[in-house]
Amino acid sequence: MHRTKVKKVVMENVLDANDTLAGANREKFDAAGTYVINMMSSPGAGKTALLERTLDLMRRNKLRLGILEGDVQTTLDADRLARFHVPIVQVNTDPGFGGECHLDANMVRSGLSELPLHDIDILVIENVGNLVCPAEFKVGEDTRVMVYAVTEGEEKPLKYPLMFRSADLVLVNKVDLLEHLDFDLEQFLGNLDAVNPGVQRILTSARTGQGVEEWCEWLEQRLPAHERV
Amino acid sequence: MHELSIAGSVVEIASRQANGRRVTKVRMKVGHLRQVVPSALAFSFELVTEGTPVEGAELEMEEIPATGRCRACAEESRFGGFPLQCGSCGGFDLEILSGEELLVESLELEEA
Numbered sequence: 001m002h003r004t005k006v007k008k009v010v011m012e013n014v015l016d017a018n019d020t021l022a023g024a025n026r027e028k029f030d031a032a033g034t035y036v037i038n039m040m041s042s043p044g045a046g047k048t049a050l051l052e053r054t055l056d057l058m059r060r061n062k063l064r065l066g067i068l069e070g071d072v073q074t075t076l077d078a079d080r081l082a083r084f085h086v087p088i089v090q091v092n093t094d095p096g097f098g099g100e101c102h103l104d105a106n107m108v109r110s111g112l113s114e115l116p117l118h119d120i121d122i123l124v125i126e127n128v129g130n131l132v133c134p135a136e137f138k139v140g141e142d143t144r145v146m147v148y149a150v151t152e153g154e155e156k157p158l159k160y161p162l163m164f165r166s167a168d169l170v171l172v173n174k175v176d177l178l179e180h181l182d183f184d185l186e187q188f189l190g191n192l193d194a195v196n197p198g199v200q201r202i203l204t205s206a207r208t209g210q211g212v213e214e215w216c217e218w219l220e221q222r223l224p225a226h227e228r229v
Numbered sequence: 230m231h232e233l234s235i236a237g238s239v240v241e242i243a244s245r246q247a248n249g250r251r252v253t254k255v256r257m258k259v260g261h262l263r264q265v266v267p268s269a270l271a272f273s274f275e276l277v278t279e280g281t282p283v284e285g286a287e288l289e290m291e292e293i294p295a296t297g298r299c300r301a302c303a304e305e306s307r308f309g310g311f312p313l314q315c316g317s318c319g320g321f322d323l324e325i326l327s328g329e330e331l332l333v334e335s336l337e338l339e340e341a
Contacts (some may be wrong), residue, residue: 003341008335010243011332011334012333014239100234101231132340160264161262193311193313197312
């Protein structure tokens, strides 16, 4: 049998479906008055350790934080943060397609029903540790914060520009190790500016607590003036 | 391997647009500024098309170069890599014109 081939012009953005869901998440956040941070980094850059410091410091003022943890497997990170008694929900990406390497808008949506958004001023979404994939998927966040450890080398902004370009703030973590490393901080910051000129950055150490105060102030500044403590 | 998710979305778009017909080719536009690895996307595409109307279809990817207009001198440049910098005045304040595409451009369908 003869079959005719026809061309159909589509012009459809591949990420449209995700972006639509991200928009719906965002409406939910806005309605609840929750400011949302999408926190991204490589595995082991210190996201969870920084969050421990953050939650510890934030206990002293009245800012109410919530955490949505994304991991391929385990609830280890959520367990670590449980002692701070803030709302935490763990989303495992494992039931997805063999364990997704990132959170997408739908996965975040699935975790939201377990979070009391109206009682959360700032929700931190701790994305799956991965320097590439999470940057492609909006989840409904207001802002993107990247954690970068000085042990990762100076050249990564040039090698993995997508995430560095999309970040609104970069927490340059593990700076307590600088004296033991050959890491050239100025060169790294130059590379960072090459892909994201002038992006805000704070030098932090989750181990010593350096910079955590400044990071918490940055967080407080995200809220509308009348809601600040 | 977010190419797997992207391939899944591509197949979903193609299947819906095909409306019951068999898809023999999918043409995509992939911007140079996206971190999509063509070989990884092609591999993922083959995996996720199995058992769908897109199974066996050829995936054609056109890479779109990164271009932008300088906000200082209004000149347009094409960028080979980072830093993205105006080719005329060296400025960094740029409006990206192309290179961020991730589109299903068109399909080739088999009419029964």
